[in-house]
Amino acid sequence: MSSASIKAVRGTRDLLPPETELWNRVEATARAVFARYHFGEIRTPLFEDTSLFARGVGEETDIVSKEMYTWEDRARAASEKPQSLTLRPENTAGVVRSYIEHKLGDTGNLQKLFYIGPQFRRERPQRGRYRQFWQIGAEVIGPPSSGSESPIRDAEVLEMLATLLDELGITGWNLQLNSVGSATDRPRYVAALREALAPIKDRLCPDNQRRAETNPLRVLDSKDEADQDLINALPKIADFLDEASTSHFQQVLAALDACGVPYTVNPRLVRGLDYYTRTTFEFTHSVGLGSQNALLGGGRYDGLSEMLGGPRAPGIGFAIGEDRLILTLQAQAEAAGTSSATDKIDAYIAPMGAAQNASALALARSLRREGLSIETGDGTFRLKKSFDTADKIARHIVILGEDEAATNTYTVKTFATGIQSKIERSALTAALLA
Numbered sequence: 210m211s212s213a214s215i216k217a218v219r220g221t222r223d224l225l226p227p228e229t230e231l232w233n234r235v236e237a238t239a240r241a242v243f244a245r246y247h248f249g250e251i252r253t254p255l256f257e258d259t260s261l262f263a264r265g266v267g268e269e270t271d272i273v274s275k276e277m278y279t280w281e282d283r284a285r286a287a288s289e290k291p292q293s294l295t296l297r298p299e300n301t302a303g304v305v306r307s308y309i310e311h312k313l314g315d316t317g318n319l320q321k322l323f324y325i326g327p328q329f330r331r332e333r334p335q336r337g338r339y340r341q342f343w344q345i346g347a348e349v350i351g352p353p354s355s356g357s358e359s360p361i362r363d364a365e366v367l368e369m370l371a372t373l374l375d376e377l378g379i380t381g382w383n384l385q386l387n388s389v390g391s392a393t394d395r396p397r398y399v400a401a402l403r404e405a406l407a408p409i410k411d412r413l414c415p416d417n418q419r420r421a422e423t424n425p426l427r428v429l430d431s432k433d434e435a436d437q438d439l440i441n442a443l444p445k446i447a448d449f450l451d452e453a454s455t456s457h458f459q460q461v462l463a464a465l466d467a468c469g470v471p472y473t474v475n476p477r478l479v480r481g482l483d484y485y486t487r488t489t490f491e492f493t494h495s496v497g498l499g500s501q502n503a504l505l506g507g508g509r510y511d512g513l514s515e516m517l518g519g520p521r522a523p524g525i526g527f528a529i530g531e532d533r534l535i536l537t538l539q540a541q542a543e544a545a546g547t548s549s550a551t552d553k554i555d556a557y558i559a560p561m562g563a564a565q566n567a568s569a570l571a572l573a574r575s576l577r578r579e580g581l582s583i584e585t586g587d588g589t590f591r592l593k594k595s596f597d598t599a600d601k602i603a604r605h606i607v608i609l610g611e612d613e614a615a616t617n618t619y620t621v622k623t624f625a626t627g628i629q630s631k632i633e634r635s636a637l638t639a640a641l642l643a
């Protein structure tokens with residue numbers, strides 16, 4: 210057997226402290242903002258029946274055709290067929306499955322649900338693109354009578370995202386949006402695209418030639434430099450929208466104007482997934498992400514519930530790439546010369562000799578129960594080592610020797626001021642919080 214050490218699988222990574230503190234701060238801010246907009250949390254399973262994604266996301270999408278982690282589960286009995294299971298590549302399909310399964314539409318109310326969790330796609334790993342990555346997302350879905358189809362829902366979701374990015378401290382984000390029309394507009398547009406692509410197809414890169422055949426909308430997503438002029442000259446979806454979709458889009462834009470949320474209409478933003486109708490959007494950012502500059506994406510999916518065998522339930526949602534959000538915040542902090550370093554703990558207790566180890570733990574216990582953050586050293590450490598360690602991680606060091614234990618009075622040094630003094634236990638908590 211090889212004795213080589215085992216590493217994290219390609220495209221996956223460990224998130225370690227102190228970086229995880231930033232992750233927690235981002236998630237806490239997201240939860241606080243979602244609560245203010247009346248969203249509740251949903252947690253769906255990490256794996257689902259493969260057919261959910263084949264039907265919900267679309268067989269012809271890159272995600273389903275190339276990127277899913279799928280396996281056959283062992284059958285429980287010889288008579289049973291093995292079930293095909295898939296690690297979720299995104300969370301909207303799972304949320305809508307759950308909405309249908311639990312008959313959430315029967316309440317008649319609009320459902321506003323958010324999730325935070327890992328997703329899995331077998332993409333080529335690079336900066337900002339991983340095979341296990343995290344998404345923070347939300348869905349607004351309900352029967353038409355709940356107002357789920359209203360353009361105000363789209364605008365509210367977009368305005369909430371602008372608020373969330375502002376509160377996280379992301380500066381210089383750019384909201385791009387478009388309308389991909391209704392379930393009947395889209396096929397008309399796709400047919401026109403196919404027609405326009407046919408005579409120029411041979412001049413496109415091999416990837417776009419394949420897309421032109423399988424999923425022509427994806428050609429519009431292409432970043433291939435050489436193909437840009439040809440792509441810009443293709444028909445625009447705006448010219449294929451029916452009156453209702455056009456009016457819906459105009460109302461979304463007007464509501465954003467009323468709220469003062471800036472945006473850019475991008476006629477090429479059609480997004481890869483089959484389920485989108487009407488409003489589609491992305492928030493991009495130019496700092497720290499390189500070519501993977503989409504911080505988040507989303508859109509309306511008025512027909513998705515029916516595609517999954519459910520009742521009519523229009524909806525709109527988004528997924529933020531949390532990994533990319535973190536990279537952006539780190540790049541911003543670096544550019545501004547501020548560190549994203551974490552706060553120091555309140556105190557480090559240094560027992561003088563192994564005999565004081567238990568007293569140190571007891572003192573730590575009582576201080577921690579009062580809410581202080583404490584680390585303890587070990588009686589075998591030399592005093593210099595204790596001071597060096599404490600200086601790196603704590604604001605104060607508390608020396609606990611035989612005398613201190615006997616008199617309940619401790620030697621405390623505050624690193625910021627360099628002042629050292631003797632402090633009684635009754636005054637210790639306040640001193641360490643100072």
Ligand code: AMP
Nearest residue numbers: 337338339342503504505506528529530
């Ligand atoms: P999508 O579900 O493809 O619309 O993606 C929504 C957001 O998730 C994107 O804008 C990215 O920020 C993020 N994302 C998608 N795929 C990955 C990946 N492989 N690694 C990291 N983030 C991703």
